Amino acid sequence: MNTRFAVATHILAYLAHSPGQPVSSDVLAGSAGTHPVVVRRLLGTLGAAGLVRSQRGTGGGTLLARPPADISLLDVYRAMQQAEPDLFQVGSTTPNQACDLGRVMQQTLDQLFGPAIEAMCTALAAVSVAQLQQQLHQRLAGRCPQSSA
Amino acid sequence: MNTRFAVATHILAYLAHSPGQPVSSDVLAGSAGTHPVVVRRLLGTLGAAGLVRSQRGTGGGTLLARPPADISLLDVYRAMQQAEPDLFQVGSTTPNQACDLGRVMQQTLDQLFGPAIEAMCTALAAVSVAQLQQQLHQRLAGRCPQSSA
DNA sequence: TAGGTAAGTAACAGATTTGGTTACAAATGT
DNA sequence: ACATTTGTAACCAAATCTGTTACTTACCTA
Numbered sequence: 155m156n157t158r159f160a161v162a163t164h165i166l167a168y169l170a171h172s173p174g175q176p177v178s179s180d181v182l183a184g185s186a187g188t189h190p191v192v193v194r195r196l197l198g199t200l201g202a203a204g205l206v207r208s209q210r211g212t213g214g215g216t217l218l219a220r221p222p223a224d225i226s227l228l229d230v231y232r233a234m235q236q237a238e239p240d241l242f243q244v245g246s247t248t249p250n251q252a253c254d255l256g257r258v259m260q261q262t263l264d265q266l267f268g269p270a271i272e273a274m275c276t277a278l279a280a281v282s283v284a285q286l287q288q289q290l291h292q293r294l295a296g297r298c299p300q301s302s303a
Numbered sequence: 304m305n306t307r308f309a310v311a312t313h314i315l316a317y318l319a320h321s322p323g324q325p326v327s328s329d330v331l332a333g334s335a336g337t338h339p340v341v342v343r344r345l346l347g348t349l350g351a352a353g354l355v356r357s358q359r360g361t362g363g364g365t366l367l368a369r370p371p372a373d374i375s376l377l378d379v380y381r382a383m384q385q386a387e388p389d390l391f392q393v394g395s396t397t398p399n400q401a402c403d404l405g406r407v408m409q410q411t412l413d414q415l416f417g418p419a420i421e422a423m424c425t426a427l428a429a430v431s432v433a434q435l436q437q438q439l440h441q442r443l444a445g446r447c448p449q450s451s452a
Numbered sequence: 453t454a455g456g457t458a459a460g461t462a463a464c465a466g467a468t469t470t471g472g473t474t475a476c477a478a479a480t481g482t
Numbered sequence: 483a484c485a486t487t488t489g490t491a492a493c494c495a496a497a498t499c500t501g502t503t504a505c506t507t508a509c510c511t512a
Contacts, residue, residue: 156470164408178487189472194488210488211480227415258442259313266376266435270426277419286415293407305499327458338501343459359459360509453512460507469498478489 159234161186162196163286166230169206170222170287176208176215203233222287228279308383310335311345312435315379318355319371319436325357325364352382371436377428 164186169177179190179197186193197216200206205225208216218225313335318326328339328346335342346365349355354374357365367374 158470160409160412163412167408176487180487190487191473191490192471194490198489208488209480210478210486211482212486213481214479214487216488227419258439259316260309262435262438262442263309263312266430266438269429270376270423273422273426274419277422280418281415286411289411289415290407293411307499325458329458339458340461340502341500343461347460357459358509359457359507361457361511363458363509365459455510455512457510458508460505462505463503465500465502467499467501470496471494472496473492473494475492476490479487481486482484 158196159230161188161192162200162230162234163227163283165193165196166200166205166218166222166225166283167286167290169216169218170283172217173222174217176213176217178215182216199237200230200233203229203236205229205233218283222284223282225283226279227281227283227286228275231275231278307345308379310337310341311349311379311383312376312432314342314345315349315354315367315371315374315432316435316439318365318367319432321366323366325362325366327364331365348385349379349382352378352385354378354382367432371433372431374432375428376430376432376435377424380424380427 165182168182168185179193182197183190183193197206197208201208201216201219204219206216207219208214314331317331317334328342331346332339332342346355346357350357350365350368353368355365356368357363
């Protein structure tokens with residue numbers, strides 16, 4: 155998998171830390187260790203999925219469009235998948251269409267992978283950004299409440 | 304994901320079709336729609352994981368090292384992961400280590416993803432190559448029992 | 453033992469993907 | 483007006499992936 159999912163989650167967790175306070179792509183990029191444009195690309199995807207809202211101009215930035223408890227990792231997954239459809243997909247073979255075995259292999263694999271992907275989605279749906287933030291807060295053990303990079 | 308997992312599964316299903324009968328990488332490549340060397344690469348990985356055995360020379364080829372009922376898709380997954388460790392892994396961010404948030408983000412993400420990956424593994428473990436072959440057989444509805452490409 | 457067959461493996465090429473970067477237009481507040 | 487920040491397009495270097503060639507090693511058979 156690419157880093158997009160992880161970075162997107164990172165961004166959302168950061169935004170959850172500053173409720174009501176727009177955060178610039180510069181700050182987010184600094185925290186996630188990437189480039190502001192990369193962040194803005196991801197924010198575009200997250201915005202299209204209705205997870206964040208952005209404001210241009212002075213004092214602008216991005217904030218969560220919903221309470222962090224209402225955003226699950228599955229939402230993030232779906233948002234990223236919308237932009238890049240084969241994130242968890244089983245890589246398609248190009249089986250020999252002349253061979254019957256090859257011809258039905260792809261659909262059979264897809265069907266068998268269905269439950270596996272579904273199971274993963276269920277697990278992702280069980281985790282909210284609020285929970286993620288809480289986890290982070292626990293690990294931080296009080297210091298560095300939100301800023302510092 | 305890359306096509307390796309799918310092709311490897313394809314290969315195993317094909318081998319399950321010809322029990323006790325060594326199949327050459329040429330034949331397997333023909334069925335999977337790829338190059339014999341690609342197949343041999345994958346067979347090397349599968350062999351290292353103890354899923355297949357190969358014989359060189361005339362009449363040689365590869366056959367399953369165990370009954371297809373004793374090989375799960377999780378075995379395949381693990382074999383491929385052995386050779387390429389981050390198949391389903393959550394892509395690692397390179398978060399700003401100066402920021403406390405960045406520092407704990409990676410391990411927190413890993414922990415949260417744990418159950419999701421575990422769920423997927425459980426689902427994969429529930430499907431055996433024998434079941435896969437049976438599925439294929441049903442779809443083929445009788446014609447093309449094993450060869451033809 | 454000679455020759456053929458097939459696996460094992462290294463090396464390389466072309467295509468694709470990915471993340472980072474620059475550049476610039478559009479919007480928004482001061 | 484002017485500074486700030488998002489929104490995008492374009493491009494680059496690096497990595498990755500699949501296919502391919504070439505060659506060695508092992509094994510079987512005539």
